[in-house]
Amino acid sequence: MKKKQLHNFQVRPDSFECSVTADIAVFGYLDNKLKILLTKRSVGGYTNHWMLPGGAMEKEETLEGCANKVLFSLTGFREIHFEQVKVYTSPDRHPLKRVITVSYYALVQPENHPLTLKSNVEEISWFDIDNIPEKMGFDHRQIIHDAHNFLKNNLKDRLIVGKLLPEKFTLPELQNLYENILGLQLDKRNFRKRIFQMDILLNTGEKKSGIKGGPFLYRYKNQ
Template sequence: MKEDLSEATLNGLNDYQVNEDSYECSMTTDIAVFGYVDNRLKILLTKRSVGNFTDHWMLPGGALQANETLKDCAQKILFALTGFENIHFEQVRAYSDIERHPTKRVITISFYALVKPENHPLTLKRGVEQIDWFDLDKIPANLGFDHNQIIRDAHQFFKKNLKDTLVVGELLPQKFTLPELQNLYENILGLELDKRNFRKRIFQMDILKNTGEKKPGVKGGPMLYSYKDHE
């Protein structure tokens, strides 16, 4: 059994409550945007012409303003730096190491998003010097801040989600074959999957619809599937 808290400790709990003199710091959001191009999972990075680490590649990210939620901030930053909008993304984790930012104390909340690059052409926005897609195993060494860790964590979070639900709908065409779906899974997870077990697991999830169509131009004409929420 834990020892009882002393009266002094209990009185000290008053110091842990939020008040006008409580410590404040800046907050930012960083978004790991994943795309699937030529059977390769890629990450979107930007090189900016302003701010810290101007000679480094970075994830799209920026500061939270007083009138914004974290989601508002992520959407604002993503549009401002990439032009992408109306994209589904999920929160990953928080980063609060004391000296992670050279200017002041900053806590970052990270997100990941999934897009079809062909639906989101890259354009240089104001303050962005370069923007490009990179293979996950060919990420530039000159990354700013702790973005290498944020990318790794987002990728692991993404892979973990695959165990419970199909979260790759925005990476494939509306209609796709089972081999294409399995190839995507293998690329994301970084391992080879047994064809029979993979299909058994996918059909158990009951989220695919057989369109009754066959993929044109391919020998044998494999069946095309879609997600049931696209009906």
């Protein structure tokens, strides 16, 4: 009995196989709102539904290579930093066959990444994170929810929103972004104390023009 059970744990030539896909939750910050990038495709299942950029990993690809391929093929975005969020393994999550998905999240500045319709993409658009469409394909609503929570949790330990802001920004702009991501109103004094404790911002000595009082502009020290 024990030998049989061990045999079931080992990889064999006839072991169960399934497809693996990568889905990427691309977040942007536009008009003081956190956004998520979604596409409608003209091929495959759920053609009249919005979905995250995603696709299948090929035989000779890594998952990271697949994610890069998918982003470029469906959005035109190149060389975007992304991080893994979660693995989804529900047996019935895809209508055609057993598919395991690995999700990622990425942070971009929408103004630096103009949207263009790529092959097999019917529509592509940014949506407010708290107002995504009702008609979502597969389990992408859950993937977006998990990626958003992952982003929130990361904010507790490190400043990871640099790709959402211009190179130089004010502290009120940074706080507004934090509040938008977290869905909370933060105390100004405590927020600044926490940010300065991280010791990752540099005061450029420049002031933002066009605003009364001219708040100082900051940038990340590693830039």
